[in-house]
Amino acid sequence: MPDQAERTGGTDTAGAAPSPAPAVRVEGLWKRFGEQVAVAGIDLELPAGKFIGLVGPNGAGKTTTLSMVTGLLRPDMGRIEVAGHDVWRDPVEVKSRIGVLPEGLRLFERLSGRELLGYTGRLRGLPGAEVDKRATQLLDVLDLAGAQHKLVVDYSTGMRKKIGLASALLHNPEVLFLDEPFEGVDPVSAQTIRGVLERYTRSGATVVFSSHVMELVESLCDWVAVLAAGRIRAHGTLTEVRGDAASLQDAFLELVGAGARDTGESLDWLGGAR
Numbered sequence: 650m651p652d653q654a655e656r657t658g659g660t661d662t663a664g665a666a667p668s669p670a671p672a673v674r675v676e677g678l679w680k681r682f683g684e685q686v687a688v689a690g691i692d693l694e695l696p697a698g699k700f701i702g703l704v705g706p707n708g709a710g711k712t713t714t715l716s717m718v719t720g721l722l723r724p725d726m727g728r729i730e731v732a733g734h735d736v737w738r739d740p741v742e743v744k745s746r747i748g749v750l751p752e753g754l755r756l757f758e759r760l761s762g763r764e765l766l767g768y769t770g771r772l773r774g775l776p777g778a779e780v781d782k783r784a785t786q787l788l789d790v791l792d793l794a795g796a797q798h799k800l801v802v803d804y805s806t807g808m809r810k811k812i813g814l815a816s817a818l819l820h821n822p823e824v825l826f827l828d829e830p831f832e833g834v835d836p837v838s839a840q841t842i843r844g845v846l847e848r849y850t851r852s853g854a855t856v857v858f859s860s861h862v863m864e865l866v867e868s869l870c871d872w873v874a875v876l877a878a879g880r881i882r883a884h885g886t887l888t889e890v891r892g893d894a895a896s897l898q899d900a901f902l903e904l905v906g907a908g909a910r911d912t913g914e915s916l917d918w919l920g921g922a923r
């Protein structure tokens with residue numbers, strides 16, 4: 650088992666050309682909930698224009714980190730810049746440049762999908778006709794046109810993710826943060842979401858998403874950060890983080906020090922005589 654020193658790569662080793670300003674810059678980030686240290690001193694730069702995966706086991710601190718980076722949760726310590734602006738000193742500027750699909754996704758349940766997009770667009774300061782045009786296209790592409798007049802409270806889990814994604818994209822943000830965007834989403838919808846996100850990053854925008862599904866991260870992301878116990882264990886391009894391992898899954902298990910847990914003598918009753 651190699652030691653768990655951070656494996657790095659990415660922006661600083663990417664080549665001779667000067668890289669653009671990072672999409673996200675985090676310095677000395679800490680967050681504690683009572684005795685529980687959720688984020689234990691993160692320093693990280695996420696390159697702009699990439700599809701970035703933030704991966705880690707349950708309780709690693711992914712949601713806490715994303716909440717602080719998007720201005721939803723105040724850090725105990727540390728500095729965060731998104732698109733060149735300080736998240737906590739310049740929140741309005743940052744919020745106009747980002748889209749967020751948070752965990753738990755609280756939506757205005759008593760609006761229809763179409764109304765939700767209309768309301769979000771007006772809150773974002775977009776002209777009504779432009780909101781209508783973008784809403785129609787997003788509802789269509791995300792296969793929600795047939796459900797656009799249904800109340801959000803009656804949407805399925807996958808439909809909620811898709812209308813949440815549409816709301817997050819409506820103002821064409823520079824950086825999009827998605828907490829587990831594919832959870833509860835069927836393969837057809839996942840493919841649709843994937844297509845929308847790939848198109849969006851091709852235009853130079855940045856997607857940062859958290860996930861436990863390594864195959865998905867491996868197939869989607871060009872850049873990965875691995876988080877465990879509130880610290881960054883590795884970050885860089887997919888190839889750099891994968892290192893010599895056969896897959897990202899293997900590299901992940903090695904990095905977080907969690908080979909499949911041997912149940913040993915425990916659970917010996919399970920599957921035994923009844």
Ligand SMILES: Nc1ncnc2c1ncn2[C@@H]1O[C@H](COP(=O)(O)OP(=O)(O)OP(=O)(O)O)[C@@H](O)[C@H]1O
Nearest residue numbers: 682685686687705706707708709710711712713714
């Ligand atoms: N509001 C809170 N109050 C107390 N503890 C919290 C709170 N939010 C998170 N934690 C704790 O902080 C740690 C990190 O949690 P977090 O939700 O950020 O992890 P995660 O990587 O997103 O996990 P998962 O993959 O299971 O969603 C966990 O130990 C969790 O119990």
